[in-house]
Amino acid sequence: MESSDKTTRKVIPIVPSQEGAHDASEDGAWGELYAAHQKIYPRSVQGIFAKWRWGFVFLTQIIFYCLPWLEWGQRQAVLFDLGARRFYIFGIVLYPQDFIYLTGLLVISAFSLFLFTAIAGRLWCGYACPQTVYSEIFMWIERKVEGDRTARIRLDSQDMSLEKLVKKWYKHFLWIGFSIWTGFTFVGYFTPIRELGMEFFLGRMSSWEVFWVFFYGFATYGNAGFMREQVCKYMCPYARFQSAMFDKDTLIVTYDAERGEPRGSRSKKADLTTLNLGSCVDCSLCVQVCPTGIDIRKGLQYECIGCGACADVCDTVMDKVGYPRGLVKYSTEHAMKNHWTSAQTLRHIFRPRVLIYTGILVLVTSLLFGSLLTRKSFKVDVVRDRASLARIVSGGNIENVYRLQIMNAAEKRQHFKVNATGMYDLKVMTDSEDLIVESTQSRWVSVRLQVPYDSAAPGTYPVHFTIEASDDDQTAQGKLDEKSVFLIPR
């Protein structure tokens, strides 16, 4: 593409990271394959994108920390009971057999990611990913205890002192407390959180509960406190394959090199035309606020999580020096190259890639919700008996045996009637006319089908089971059809 481009306009250079390059000489350098980790001290930032991020921090975390405390009738509203293999989500009771809904949810999540990424890059990474959200919370705690960037750098370079010891201990105390609360909340989705709370304070948690509270807590503490951007840079697979969703119309955090260069500091009163300087005052704040420690002025880099912190801080600087905002902003490669207005840029959102992602997303979402809304209050599996092929019973009937697993997915007792059709003079025998399955329980019931001897030639015949459900008040709760086969042996 570059070669066919005859314009003389400046193109944002894509310059790779300088990390690991040593002994730069004119010919090149010998770069090591491993590099020491450089600790990053991001400066705090205020602005529209920071507000959005904090909005998502509150939204996601209020849901995460509060959801398990909600009650629904006599039970926890959202509870994944792995032991009993029942999954409660408000009014819905799911069985392991409903796994397809999880598949649907994951497909929706994947296509939402694809869609957002195609439109505006790593929005998920920059605003809603737990790694970002918890890092943001941990950095907020760190800032409250140790101060902002310069104070933290100073503190870390100091020798150990009482002040340093107190600050560090206090910070880790808060981090660990928050982490344990996080781990506790996580476990609260799998074991009733109110009982867990009692057990926690009485020291009576089971060993697995203790393990998961502390393991999840430790992961939070380690990832949000220490690993931070390294998770995104070296571990996260999404960070790597997201580039497949990018194109030249994807909104990314962009430095307007044409406007900014040549960069340089200047006095406030200086005249730009005579100085031969661009808008960039080279204050390096964009580098200081970056949570991954890159310089956005080098162009799009794989480390960039699209959080917009540099755009926020640059806007405040531009306001201060009296230049128009937007030296660093969300824009697309095409928009920068062709000097599009925002309206023109936005129009390019509607391109095949985005429309296809949207189409699939709408389709899968409506399928999932349609299926959830029309869901029956029970499920049935028909299993032909594995031991006996067929048998002759007194009266000269040929009998096949079936085991029906009736799963009551409602939180009330249900009564079931089993019927079957598909063969001449087919008789259905159950142990009881009224098969009762208690609330959210499942039960195996054996059902015998009989046909008169010699009423059909030896072979396999399809039969259809019809299972009707009703509740204690004899209100019909729906009907299911299941297929099976009837065997007549030679």
Add this chain to the structure above:
Amino acid sequence: MSDFTSNFWSVYVAGIALVGIVACLLLLYFSGKAKAMTANDNTTGHVWDGDLREMNNPLPRWWVGLFLITIVFALGYLALYPGLGNSAGKLGWSSTGQYEAEVAKANKELEPLYAKFAGMPPEDVAKDPQAMAIGDRLFMNNCAQCHGSDARGSKGFPNLTDTDWLHGGSHDKIKETLVKGRMGNMPPMAAAVGSAEDVRNLSHYVLSLSNSPHDALRASLGKSKFVSCAACHGQDGKGNQTIGAPNLTDDIWLHGWGENAIIAMVNNGKVNQMPAQEGKLTDAQLHVLASYVWGLSNKPAAK
């Protein structure tokens, strides 16, 4: 390891595992030493498709630590567990041993549960829903293969839900059947009965005992031939539970229904076996299982 006659393969496999680990260590060492030639912009100078340049983005050094942990883990694992050739490992772990330990643990946990039922009379055990749920699972795992998941049996495998018993339907007798197994033996009787026509007549007489469809003339001709059968099945054909001779007067045909099936039994006889469950199941389990089977044909008044 009896498959191998010499120690060669054990040493060979152990050698490959250890050489592999050492090779990983060496790779790690040399990759730490090696440097990539990069231009000033940190690219290696390799270019594809005109503009795709290879960069050197170094991993953080602590990553090497993770590799070292896996190597330490591998060595520790090989020392503790069987993995290095035919070495049994310091812990002496084996899959059989783990299985047996788990079974022993489960049995120990279940002991108090079974102990509760062991002291109860079978009538009460059969009424206990928990015991019946246990019995149902035991039945599904140990009995349903032959007797069917609904316990109604099949050709050659008795129905356990009716009141017809080959060896007796009391709880004690059922338990005896479970513990020791049973061997049913119907000898070939064709020679004792007489000609093929005699056998056919006899089969109609047997059918007539239960009032099944039969030829009355043949039945009357066959009646005298029943003498050969009476030794086991009794004069009246009602069978004998002490030797497991079935009752021929009910309309229950374990080995097939109708004239031809009866002729085949008389001509060929049959040996039918119920395998002993002693040793497979504990005494407490057998008590619950026998109560469950007893309960199948002694249902309390329908709920």
